[in-house]
Amino acid sequence: MDEKSPPRKLKRPRAAQACERCRLKKYKCDESIPCFHCKKSNLECVYQNANRYRDDAYASHYIQTLETKVRELTAQLMAVGSPVSQHSLDPENRVILTSNPLPKSLMPAADGQQTTSSRQSVSDEAGDTAAEVEIADVNRHTNAVEFHGSTSSMAFLGYLKRRQSHQTGYSAAAEAPSLVSALHNPAFSPQAHHHGPEKSRNIYSKQAHIFIEAYFENLHFVHPLIDKEHFMARANNLWFGHHNPEDESFVPLYLSLMSLGALVRVWDEERLDGLTRFEWSRKLFGDAQAYLNDLRFSNDLDTVQCLYFMAKVCQNELNQHLAYMYLGLAIRTCLSAGFNRESPNPKCHQSGTIAKTWWGIYSLEIEMSFSLGRPDTLGMDEYHNRRLPPIDDSEYAIIPLMVQFAHIIRKVTILIYHKKSKWQEKVNIACQIEQDMGQWVATLPEKIRPFPLEKRFLGALKEPKWCRRQRLVLNLRYHNVRMLLFRPFLSYVAQNHSIVMHEALEQAINKCLDSAKTTIELIHETYTIHSFFRTWWYNTTYVMFAVSVLLLYISRVRTPLQSPSVVKTIEMAVEILDAMDESVVARKTAVIIKDSLREAMEASAEPAAPTSTTTNTLATNSQLYVDEYLDMNLFASLDFPDYSLQDMASLFDEFSRTPHTPI
Known part of the structure; x- marks a missing residue:
């Protein structure tokens, strides 16, 4: 051209x-x-040709059809007076029943005409799915929606509170706040610390050494993301006015680390310079948030670590929802900065710290998401090619080891709690995962490999602090996941009273109980020896998981009289929570557990002997209910759903009032 x-x-x-x-x-x-x-x-x-609009017409028609179907099913459930209609579909109970997508029989046909389907066609399509029970509710203290899924302790404990309304003879659902609101810590609210344009620029140099040292001698050994020497050098520059203005994001990191240090510090005095433990921690947390607001969440390593520490503060304040949110911000900041990738970085001298930080929050994200029954925000592992820190004899080896364990936790989430299959298949899967967990423990460095309580030796007293801290945490995490791995089998037996106890089911239940009891015994023993461990407020969550399992067992599988060791362990859990009376959530949880244990003991001491007429009536009503229930097929599979919330509901069902059938 x-x-x-x-x-x-x-x-x-x-x-x-x-x-x-x-x-x-x-x-x-x-x-x-x-x-x-x-x-x-x-x-x-x-x-x-108006075909281009056909999809919109289909969507509108499809939604209308679904709404009609839901109304019909709800009316049918209310007509038979089923437990589902009285509890699960009551909006005051804040329970959502979720299942897999609707069957093809309810989907738009290819020619644009809606296909009418009989109740039987719904049954055929839905037979391979299972309903899951979850909690979604508005926290009245924050006006924020919080979701707690099937692996959440909140869901598993949800119906313990309902027992009180059963005993008083009236429904308190409309009057009492939901569990999300009831177990909220109202004293901890970041919004209350907003300073506005005139916020203080105090760096608290007088108290800084106390709180910083408290962190580095405590939780740092479990989450060794920060280099102490480098951090102290930057803090000294801040104290003496040599701080680089371009390095402003260090200030919120500095404040958030002190906030966590103040929270987990062993306080011999009630107040320090006029403020208590929680007042100091929340004040520093609020200042860190104010600095972040000014910086508009700058994309650097300091901001990621700051968000990480703020998530840990929320976690130990027992506000798991906020912890999930802050950790999600840390993850998203990492992804936007490319810290998960082996890509060129303008601050190449930080590559080692970036790797520790990224993989540290990676494993915490999976663990925290699992404990809340929520999806993690990490995406596919193929995205993350950042090299792991080496597994050596240093305190940093716990980071790659916890990444390995996080992969096992994902298996539990997907294969046990979300895969729909019969219990026989899931027992085999759970046993295979348990073997993977055992292999993981066997590969741990000897310095931090957990051992049974009865095999402690005096030589361990001379070990570095980080060895004892890490061994303790790894032991707790192992038993917590093992307990949740086998918990669905306990739930299955608790719901299906007529089932013949298969040997595989009995072994699975025993493993679940063993880990629940070990968790409580381990925490109790450590509390009696080490004062630092009493300030790890997140232990309340481990206790909640474990005691929920034990309460379910003595309420639905074996009576308290048949399980004296279980009752003793529950009482031990109450002692732990009473020792943490500084935490409002721990106090509330202790009250719920005491009431539930007392009622279980009273029920087992005076069993009600039904007459033959009553028994026949219940059997007849139960069979009618089962026939109607199977006909409606609202919950597709009866094989192996997760009963994390319904377990607690079924603990206190009145069999003389409502026939119980497995769902």
Whole structure:
């Protein structure tokens, strides 16, 4: 082509479908609604074929059909007076029943006509799915929606509180706050610390050494993301006015680390410079948040570590919802900065710290998401090619080891709690995962490999602090996951009273109970020896998981009289929570557990002997209920759903009032 000739103008592609006026006038239609020419002439724009709108019509018709179906099923449930209609579908109970997508029989047909389906066709399509019970409610203290899924302790404990309303003879659902609100810590609210434009710029140099040292001698050994020497050098520059203005994001990191240090510090005095433990921690937390607000969440390593520490503060304040939110911000900041990738970084000297930070929050994200029954925000592992820190004899080896364990936790989430299959298949899967966990323990460095309580030796007293801290944490995490791995089998037996106890089921239940009891015994023993461990407020969550399992066992599987060791362990759990009376959530949890244990003991001491007439009536009603229930197929599979919330509901069912059938 001649250099002097003008460039050839690209021909606009022909419209796939022009409107009627453009087609007659031979205009180039832009296919808009209305198109450019019709809009300019202020004329009606008409397309000959309206197929382009067909999807929208299908969607509208489909939604209307689903709404009608839901209303019909709800009315049918209310008509038979089932436990589901009285509890699960009551909006005051804040319970959501979720299942897999609707069967094909309810989907739009290919020719655009809605296919009518009988109740039997729904049954055929839905038979391979299972309903899951979860909690979604508005926290009245924060006005924020919180979701707690099937692996959440909140869901598993949900119906313990309901027992009190059963005993008083009236429904308190409309009057009492939900469990999300009831177990909220109202004294801890970041919004209350907003300083506005005139916020203080205090760096608290007088108290800094106390709180910083408290962190580095405590939780740092479990989450060794920060280099102490480097941090102290930067803190000294801040104290003596040599701080680089371009390094402003260090200030919120500095404040958030002190907030966590103040929270987990062993306090011999009640107040320090006029403030208590929680007052100091929350004040520093609020200041860190104010700095972050000013910085607009700058994309750097300091901000990621700050968000991480703020998540840990929330976690130990027992506000798991906020912890999940802050950790999610840390994850997203890492991803936006490329810290998960082996890519060129303008601060290449930070590569080692970046790797520790990224993989530290990676494992914490999976663990925290699992404990809340929520999905993690990490995406596919193929995205993350950042090299792991080496597994050596240093305190940093726990980071890659916890990444390995996080992969096992994901298996539990997917294969046990979300895969729909019969219990026989899931027992085999659970046993295989347990073997993987055992292999993981066997590969741990000897310095931090957990051992049974009865095999402690005096030589361990001379070990570095980080060895003892890490061994303790790894032991707790192992038993917590092992307990949750086998918990669905306990739930299954508790719901299906008529089932013949298979040897595999009995072994699975024993493993679940063993880990629940070991968790409580381990925490109790450590509390009696080490004062630092009493300030790890997150232990309340481990205790809640374990005691829920034990309460379910003595309420639905074996009576308290048949399980004296279980009752003793529950009483031990109450002692732990009473020792943490500084935490409002721990106090509330202790009250719930005491009431539930007392009621279980009273029920087992005075069993009600039904008459033959009552027994026959219950059997007849139960069979009628089962027939109607199977006919409706609202919950597709009876094989192996997760009963994390319904376990607690079934603990206190009145069999003389409502026949119980497995769901």
